[in-house]
Amino acid sequence: MKAIVSLFAALALAAAPIGYAGAAAKDPHARTTTKAKAKAKAKKEKNGKRVSIKSTRVLKAAPAAAVIDYDGEHHNFLEWQGVRSFIDEMVARQGFERSYLEGLFGQARFIDSAVQLVKPAPPGKPKNWQAYRERFIEPIRIAAGVRFWNENAEALARAEAAYGVPAEIIVGIIGVETIYGRDTGKFRVLDTLATLAFAYPETPNRDSRMAFFRSELSNTLIFAREHKVEPFSLLGSFAGAVGMPQFMPGNILKYGVDFNNDGQIDLRTSPEDAIGSVANFLIQHGWKPEHRGSPAIPADVSPNRAWEPLLERGLAATLRPEELRAAGVEPTAALPAERLYGLVDLQNGAEATEYWVANDNFFAITKYNRSYFYAMSVIELGKAVRASRGG
Numbered sequence: 001m002k003a004i005v006s007l008f009a010a011l012a013l014a015a016a017p018i019g020y021a022g023a024a025a026k027d028p029h030a031r032t033t034t035k036a037k038a039k040a041k042a043k044k045e046k047n048g049k050r051v052s053i054k055s056t057r058v059l060k061a062a063p064a065a066a067v068i069d070y071d072g073e074h075h076n077f078l079e080w081q082g083v084r085s086f087i088d089e090m091v092a093r094q095g096f097e098r099s100y101l102e103g104l105f106g107q108a109r110f111i112d113s114a115v116q117l118v119k120p121a122p123p124g125k126p127k128n129w130q131a132y133r134e135r136f137i138e139p140i141r142i143a144a145g146v147r148f149w150n151e152n153a154e155a156l157a158r159a160e161a162a163y164g165v166p167a168e169i170i171v172g173i174i175g176v177e178t179i180y181g182r183d184t185g186k187f188r189v190l191d192t193l194a195t196l197a198f199a200y201p202e203t204p205n206r207d208s209r210m211a212f213f214r215s216e217l218s219n220t221l222i223f224a225r226e227h228k229v230e231p232f233s234l235l236g237s238f239a240g241a242v243g244m245p246q247f248m249p250g251n252i253l254k255y256g257v258d259f260n261n262d263g264q265i266d267l268r269t270s271p272e273d274a275i276g277s278v279a280n281f282l283i284q285h286g287w288k289p290e291h292r293g294s295p296a297i298p299a300d301v302s303p304n305r306a307w308e309p310l311l312e313r314g315l316a317a318t319l320r321p322e323e324l325r326a327a328g329v330e331p332t333a334a335l336p337a338e339r340l341y342g343l344v345d346l347q348n349g350a351e352a353t354e355y356w357v358a359n360d361n362f363f364a365i366t367k368y369n370r371s372y373f374y375a376m377s378v379i380e381l382g383k384a385v386r387a388s389r390g391g
Contacts, residue, residue, distance in 0.1 A: 077105040082198045086214060094222060101221075104190065104231060110199070114192045117238040118209070119201050129346035129354060129373055136176050136377040137384050145171050145385035148180040148271070155259060155272040163279035164289020169361075170278045172382030173368060174244050181244040184268065185237035189249070193217040193240045216240055219249035226253075227264055235268075243267025244274040247281075255281040285367035288360045295362035295379060296344060297335070299355045302328025310343040315366045317342045317359055324357060331357045344372050 077083045083105055090096045149156060149171050156167035178184050197213040200206050220240070224231040234249075236242040242252065247267055256265040259276025267274050283289075301307050307327040310319060317340040324331070329343060339359060346354040356376075365375040 075110045077108050077110075077194055077198070078102060080198055083194070086197070086217070090218060090221065094218070096221065096225075104221075105194065107232070108194045109188070109191045111187060111191050111195045111238070114187065114195050114238045115199060115201050118196060120203060126349045127347040127373075128349040128351075129376070130348050130351070132373045133377060133380065137380050141175050141179055141381065142384050142388050144180045144182070145175045145381065146388050148174065149385060149389055152271045152275060155275045159259070159275050159279040162276075163283045163287075165279040165282050165287055166382070168382030168386045169282070169365070169378065170275055170382075171385050172378035172380075173278050173365070174274060175381050175385065176374065176377050177246040178244050181271070181274075184235065184243055184246070185241065186235055187238055187240075188232050189220055189234040189236045189240045189242060190217075190231050192236070192238055193220055193249075196239070213240070216249050219253055223249050223253055244271065245278045245281075247277065251281065252277075255284055281368065282361075282364050285364045286360050287364040291339065291359050291361050294383075295365065296356040296358040296376065297331045297333050299324075299329050299331045299343070299357045301330075301355050304328060307343060311345055313342055315342075315363050315370060317363055319343065329355070329357065344376075346372060346376060 087096075087098060087101045087105065090101055091098050149167065153167075156170060159165065159170060160167050174180055193213055193216050197210055197217045200210045200213065203209070220234065221231065223229070224234065234242060237246060239248075241248055244267055247256065252265060252267060255277055256267065256273070257276035257280050258265050258273060260270055260272035262270075264270075265273055265277070267277060305328075307324075307329050310324070310327055310329070313319065319341050321331075321335040321337055321339075321341065324335075324341060324343065335341060335357065341357045341359055342363060344356040344358045344362070346356065348354065358375075362375055362379070365378050366372070368374070368378075
């Protein structure tokens with residue numbers, strides 16, 4: 001969000017995860033994947049040009065007293081002190097030619113819609129798992145998943161054998177992230193990352209987010225150089241996630257796999273590379289092949305609510321089966337005593353919350369996108385596609 005992961009989000013965040021887990025909502029229950037105002041602004045973009053929104057703001061990364069027009073028509077990244085310092089660092093530490101980087105940043109465009117899309121969502125309706133689920137477990141995506149699985153059955157089987165990640169989980173992630181490559185994003189990655197690296201909106205975590213996007217901007221340039229890719233040819237999400245699985249550039253470098261052995265890691269047009277990379281991401285983030293069966297099991301909880309503190313254990317399996325039972329959690333299937341689990345709540349608005357007991361593999365999926373809703377959607381979409389194929 002849609003690995004390295006998704007791809008994501010996402011994923012975020014539909015995201016990252018992956019994709020873009022860092023930009024995904026930190027709430028483990030769901031990330032916001034649509035924001036009406038930002039979408040309206042995005043629609044004003046055409047062929048890389050921006051319609052003026054007639055607003056200016058002073059940027060912290062700009063020279064003292066400089067005013068930068070946020071409409072994307074009159075900015076010059078090379079005038080920003082933060083960009084000049086970044087170029088200095090890339091020349092000194094990564095061996096890039098200064099003239100080359102200056103040429104790139106001289107062509108980069110400010111993307112205001114990216115700034116709007118990373119802003120925290122305003123308070124809205126209560127979280128609703130079933131409504132979220134309906135967006136992803138639906139006929140069009142399931143049919144596309146069946147086609148993808150049929151066309152790539154050999155690569156999926158090979159990935160399952162090599163990494164121990166079931167085909168249905170890989171299919172679920174790529175389906176949730178991009179509908180199997182249909183919606184991979186149309187932003188130039190260099191534009192969005194430059195924008196977010198030096199003009200992230202005013203939020204409590206602004207400094208850490210800007211540092212993250214500067215790192216991803218560096219990773220983009222390194223990836224493009226290593227794989228002989230024209231940087232501006234890389235298209236992706238508003239947060240810079242690339243390809244079918246919506247990997248951030250850093251995750252392409254860390255977890256990308258040349259699964260078709262053609263000498264390139266291509267997550268944009270190679271389903272084989274996307275499949276292998278998703279599997280590699282999951283195994284590197286705690287997927288345990290020996291944990292057979294579904295990563296999450298429905299559970300009943302006692303009315304005394306002694307189990308509530310178990311919901312605050314983070315995105316990790318840390319609880320023994322006896323601890324769950326002692327707190328009044330009763331899974332609907334037996335749990336192997338030697339494994340650890342986590343308690344997951346899926347809120348349904350005004351309706352009853354669903355409770356599940358999840359193992360390490362469930363939480364490996366949340367490393368793709370930090371959302372319980374996301375992980376459960378991946379699992380259920382994969383199951384639906386497998387069932388539609390006939391098992």
